[in-house]
Amino acid sequence: MIAAPDTSPPPAQERVDLRKFAWLSIVAAILTITLKTGAWVMTDSVGLLSDAAESTVNLVAAVVALIALTVAARPATERFLYGRAKAEYFSAAVEGLMIFVAAAVILVTAVERFLNPRPLENLGMGLVIVVLASLINGGVAVVLLRAGKEHNSITLRADGKHLMTDVVTSAGVLLGVALVALTGWERLDALVAFAVGVNIIVTGIGLLGESVSGLLDKALPDEDHDIITEVLRRRTDGTVTFHGLQTREAGQQKYMNVHVLVPDDWTVKRGHDYIEGLEDELRECLPDLTVLTHLEPISDPASYEDIPEQHVPIHGDDHDPTRPPGNPLA
Template sequence: MSSTETSSRPVRQKVDLTKFAWLSIAAAIVTITLKAGAWVMTGSVGLLSDAAESVVNLVAAVVALIALRVAFRPATERFLYGRARAEYFSAAVEGVMIFAAAGVILVTAVERFLNPRPLENVGWGLAISVIASLVNGGVALVLLRAGKQHDSITLRADGKHLMTDVVTSAGVLVGVALVVLTGWERLDALVAFAVGVNIIVTGIGLITESVSGLLDKALPDEEHEVITEILRRRTDGTVTFHGLQTREAGQEKYMNVHVLVPDDWTVKRGHDYIEGLEHELMGVMPTLHVLTHLEPISDPASYEDIPEAHVPIHGEDEAALRPPRDDADAQG
């Protein structure tokens, strides 16, 4: 079976995302200062747990900065495909840090439940905590938007973490206010405990997402639909496709597919066809790296190498699309 392979680079350059990590670091420093001050003023273990999570935010932001710097480096002779997967390590580290913060919060909450203490200066403490939450909320929205735009798991993870911090801060504020209204001091510890549990759930989600990326998770279904729609449109009876596989690594997306063309096409004609296909695909997905495998459409051997795991292009078993073998083929 004669074949040729070709690949191409995306038309859009990788974007340096470290400015967003610096924004996250600055926000973490500001919120740590504000929340620690609120805790000192009130003595609330709930506000202490909120401040502890902001410390984790700072560590996670520093790790994200390192990961984004590494991922942005160009490919070298040793790292021929670049270092895009460094972003997944950042998300995993952030998940682990969340677990550490949750552990501290839960232990502190149990101790305060057993030994409740009255709260002081609640009004000022709550006001300061609200300001810190507004800072986190604004930065979280910026990170989530940038993470979606640039396909960065690091920014998405950091944004989700900050948004979780905003939600938990709201819970803490409600809890502290209820302590003042009801006079039940142990409620402060219960709220802190609930914050710890919520943080654990967030950490599990981040680690799951990072592990999926390290294990070559396929592109999302909506992106598969974009690719298969183009391939189906180009299937015209003389050219067809099968064996589509995809994966993602940080900002980069990868796909490989078998292109079956008429037996009498020259290598030049096949190459020109594939060039047009790649440009169309990358026109709608600029960071997509395309690897194609050219095969003669009537050769039965072209249908023997369909990967066991692949994305259906034509909505049915692609091996069933092979042309019938004539008598000469069967005897050969």
């Protein structure tokens, strides 16, 4: 007896649980808050206070990231047919807003200390503690940035960028406090704190911009477009071609839709088999890609009347998208 062919769909790619990275960020934030707060209490440096305030924001952001990653990992349901991957963009937005709050506190404190300078104490031990905290943040930032790039997670990238900004901030604070110890000019501590506030505002603007772009269905990166168009060009000949390519991303998931133009005499099954092979090849190149296709007869003028106004060029600037390459319409 001949067994029936297996027509079941291929298993979905297993998702990596990214919450472990959020927990790593939470632990690092708690450690650095403790260390930096201790350094501030020892020295009474407003620069170190600003550094501790930013680490507090790190903790809040890490908790929000954990919640967002938990929500984004939930499977699709009847109500959320495409899943909840965009929850990650809300995490980045909240982190950006929290940075603005921290910056406001830092700037106000810096101005007050500039107007009313105070002598700093125990600078040596305070600086050692901040260096230790910075090493922790730097190590965790590298881990988060690598994981964010590997798994296309805006939440991890945002958290990693924030921690790396914290490292740069701490370096500036260390330099400022060291100069105060060398020069005796106490107002320099306040100026460094003010510069820290301005620096993290810039970071916050960048995070908000990336979050908004994701929520507004930003197209895939150019390197992904290059991969997709290369596959489509390889499959283009005088009988089959493509146009109307559009892409977007939602968290870790990538989406594309494209019109597939095939000979008029192809059967539905032949067109379906061709598209299945095309989708498999695209997913081999971009594993997180969801492919939506629209099959059209290549010689029907109506096939060229529904090309989206904004689309990704497939065949180059010199190609007329209203004509199939190598097989122009009469």
